[in-house]
Structure formats: C-alpha cells, structure tokens
C-alpha cells in the first residue's frame with residue numbers, strides 16, 4: 008500500500024469513528040416526563056411534625072442489632088414491633104390492612120385494594136441494623152440525638168427511615184380515607200444484615216403459601232440521591248438499582264507450627280497469610296466497565312455532562328479504558344466497574360512469645376454481574392499462588408440480573424417519577440446496587456426488582472453506611488416520607504400515566520393535556536397493549552367529530568364562544 012493510500016485509509020477510518028462518536032453523543036436522549044412536583048405548600052404534603060420526628064427517634068433508639076445468622080437482639084425487635092404498633096394506630100386498626108408477624112419478628116402487611124384484576128406490588132425494608140462502636144461516634148449511636156438538623160443514629164439511613172417512612176405515608180393516606188385500587192404488600196424482614204434467611208425468606212415463603220404468584224414490582228432499599236458522586240455532573244443523580252452485585256466470602260487458612268518465639272521458623276502462619284492477603288490487595292480484579300448495568304447508567308447520564316464528558320460517556324466502546332482508570336480512583340465509582348475485594352477479618356496467634364499454630368483471614372468480594380463466582384475463586388488462587396494457603400467458600404451469592412428500566416416499565420417509571428416529584432432537580436438513572444439487599448428472597452415473584460433508598464448523599468457520606476456517625480437530616484426524612492406517599496399513590500394507577508410522546512414537546516408549553524377520544528368500559532383497559540384491541544364504529548365516528556371540534560374550537564383568538572351548535576347555546 009502506498010503512503011497516499013495509507014493516509015486515505017486512515018482519514019476514512021478516523022472520519023467513520025468521528026461520525027459514530029458524534030451520532031451516539033447526540034442521539035442518546037434521556038426520557039423527560041413532565042411530573043407534577045410535590046411542594047411543601049401542597050395540601051397533601053406530609054410535614055415533619057414533632058410527633059413524627061419523635062417516633063422516628065424512638066425507633067432509632069431501639070438497638071435491633073444483628074450480629075450473625077440467627078443471632079440478633081430479639082427483645083429489641085419485639086420492642087420495635089410494639090413501638091410500630093403504638094405509633095401507627097390507623098394502619099394497625101384499618102379493615103384494609105392485615106398484619107402477620109412472621110418468624111416471631113418480621114412483619115408482613117397486606118393492604119387490600121378494590122380491584123383484584125390489578126397485580127399487587129411489594130415494598131420492603133428491614134428492621135435490623137449492624138452493630139456500632141460507640142466510642143468512635145460524635146454522638147451515641149442509639150440516642151438519636153439531633154445536631155445541626157441531622158439525626159445521628161445507627162439505622163438512620165440503613166434502613167429505619169424506610170420502615171418509618173413507609174408507615175408514616177400509609178398512616179397519613181389511610182387517615183385521609185385512602186382506599187387503594189391495587190393491593191400491595193409491605194414486608195419488613197428482621198435479619199437483612201445477616202442475609203435475611205430468617206426474616207425476608209420466611210415472608211416470601213408465607214406469600215408463596217398464600218398462592219401469590221406474581222407482584223407487579225418490588226421496591227427495596229438500595230441506591231440513593233447522589234450529589235457529586237458522578238464525575239462531571241453537578242445536579243443530584245438518583246440511581247435506581249436495577250441489578251445487584253453478588254458476593255463471595257472466602258476463608259483463607261494457613262496451618263502453622265506452634266513453638267517458642269525464641270527459635271522461629273523462617274515464616275510463621277501469620278507471615279504466610281499476610282503475604283497472601285497483601286498479594287490480593289495489590290492485584291485488584293480487572294474493570295468490567297461496559298458489561299453490566301453501569302453502561303446503561305453512564306449512557307443515561309451522558310446528557311447531563313459537559314460536551315467532552317458527554318462524548319466520552321456516550322462512546323464507552325471507544326473510551327472505556329480512560330473511564331475505567333478515572334473511576335478506579337475513588338471507592339464509590341470503583342465499586343461500580345469491577346468486582347471489589349475487602350479483607351475484612353484477620354486472626355492468628357495467642358501470645359506474644361508463642362509461634363502461631365494457625366492463621367485465618369476472610370476476604371469479602373462484591374461481584375460484578377459480568378463475572379462468575381468460579382472466575383473470582385480461580386483469580387484469587389492464581390494471585391496467591393501458594394499451596395500452604397487453603398481457600399474455602401464461606402458464603403456466596405451470584406449477582407442479580409438487571410431489571411427492566413424502559414419507558415413502559417411500570418415499576419421503574421413509578422419509582423423514577425416519584426423520585427422526581429420530591430427531588431425536582433434530580434435526574435434519575437438505572438444503576439447497580441453495590442451492597443446486598445433482601446430482594447434475593449423475592450426474585451420468584453417478579454423480574455421488576457428495584458433498589459432505591461430515599462436518602463440524600465454527599466461525597467463522604469458513603470462511609471456512614473455500617474461506619475460511624477450514620478445520620479439523616481430532618482429535611483431528608485420528611486422527603487423520605489413524602490417519597491413513599493407518592494409511590495403508594497402513583498402505583499395505585501391502572502396503567503403507567505404520562506407515558507406519551509408529550510415529553511418531547513415539554514419545552515414549548517406547560518399546557519400539555521392527554522386525552523383519547525375513546526369510550527371505555529371496565530375491563531377495556533386490558534386491551535391497551537393487550538389482546539383484542541378494538542373500537543366501535545360509533546366511537547370512531549365520535550373520534551373524528553371530536554377532532555373536528557378541537558380544530559375549529561382552537562381556531563379562535565381567545566376563549567369565547569366555544570359552543571358552535573345552536574342547541575348548546
């Protein structure tokens with residue numbers, strides 16, 4: 008090939024790449040529904056009264072700690088149960104609500120709707136919390152004291168704001184006479200922090216034994232309203248977890264030889280294990296950017312970014328390695344692009360002058376959906392490359408597949424729209440839940456599983472999860488309650504509302520109306536996107552005449568003399 012031909016080929020390739028990059032950059036357009044903002048002045052806005060705040064604080068003061076499987080503060084769980092019972096008298100006495108106590112401590116509420124043809128949905132949360140090292144906290148973890156408008160307590164964001172927020176919303180709605188069309192369930196497990204096998208799994212079994220086959224969608228704790236977490240985006244981003252990372256906890260064990268420390272061997276069990284652990288930390292797993300829900304998230308958010316970042320994010324097929332490097336720099340973004348590794352426990356030795364007879368460490372991996380448990384095991388084995396280190400699986404779960412997040416996916420859109428009613432300046436996007444939830448126990452009921460916590464977070468706040476100084480602002484707790492209020496109200500619709508093309512015209516007017524000249528009887532709603540869609544001849548004639556009148560009536564300067572037919576005058 009001549010030099011000229013080579014130049015022409017290179018220019019052609021670069022031009023083609025440029026065209027692809029630009030087309031992708033400008034064609035990835037987000038969904039923009041018009042949602043009605045929830046304002047504090049609205050008559051149905053639930054204000055954070057002293058009473059509401061006090062019962063939240065009281066719930067936080069009850070230390071419902073889970074320590075390990077089957078080991079949790081049983082008395083405290085009972086105490087929290089009676090606190091809920093007392094705090095929400097309308098919920099607990101309503102004929103529409105049935106409460107079942109499952110496995111002694113978990114709670115399953117069934118709220119009966121009037122229209123049994125609508126598939127029910129499920130809201131879940133957990134009653135338990137992780138332990139807290141009180142000495143490291145600014146304020147005691149189980150006092151729920153308020154400082155600078157923040158309530159500090161273990162469980163403030165994981166996840167008693169969910170428990171109390173859901174029940175506050177329901178209490179309010181029922182006390183205003185709300186009678187749902189669509190039935191729904193509320194499931195509060197009592198041991199989520201130690202895998203939920205006693206609580207959520209038992210709730211799920213109870214639902215199965217009742218013959219429940221399907222729920223429309225499930226909303227559990229999860230991602231949050233994030234400020235400043237995603238490079239290049241200034242406005243809040245509310246991520247709805249459509250998938251969930253798996254986990255793999257490995258036990259590393261080294262058998263040593265006890266003896267007097269004055270005559271040491273070249274390496275002790277602790278030394279051998281320390282080297283293995285160090286190799287594991289020095290060799291992070293590769294980036295999986297582009298192979299999981301994070302791809303959808305970044306493409307969805309690209310439109311919020313400055314042009315350069317937008318070009319990059321819209322074209323991960325080309326710029327993936329740069330983004331991977333960038334995201335690897337901070338723990339929250341690193342967590343979404345790869346399987347991460349945490350050495351969480353290390354034990355060995357009994358006395359300062361005794362050689363350790365063995366040493367044990369635990370490695371907790373959070374697995375990216377594109378990787379299998381076996382792949383991770385093999386990787387670790389190869390990295391450690393030392394037969395003296397025995398590796399065994401302590402516990403594991405494969406990653407959960409992505410739930411649908413399209414324009415017509417009822418559950419996703421109900422959650423997304425409810426978020427935007429509360430956090431009006433936020434943009435929503437599908438994301439991947441980096442921690443684990445109770446949702447695994449409900450996966451047989453639906454593929455529409457979503458993970459979102461109504462929690463506002465700023466950089467650094469992620470350390471408060473299971474860490475010190477967990478807290479929520481009073482304002483955020485009020486938002487959480489109103490978020491669940493909107494979830495319950497919005498999910499009570501038959502169909503996904505607002506799912507029209509109107510969003511593409513929202514910039515032209517605020518006067519957007521949606522009406523079909525269609526006559527409907529009960530049951531006809533199933534014909535939409537269902538089978539036997541039809542219209543009567545008469546109705547079609549009416550439709551034509553309706554549009555005739557829309558055109559003639561709208562052809563006026565102002566709203567006068569609408570009625571043209573003399574018999575209407």
Ligand SMILES: CCCCCCCC/C=C\CCCCCCCC(=O)N[C@@H](CCCCN)C(=O)O
Pocket residue numbers: 165199200201202203229230231233236237254339340342343441442443444469472473
């Ligand atoms: C672009 C950035 C996106 C990521 C930013 C994430 C910011 C933090 C948001 C949410 C934090 C989620 C982590 C909290 C998980 C809470 C639930 C939990 O702790 N679950 C336990 C279950 C344990 C079960 C026993 N194996 C857990 O995951 O450890």
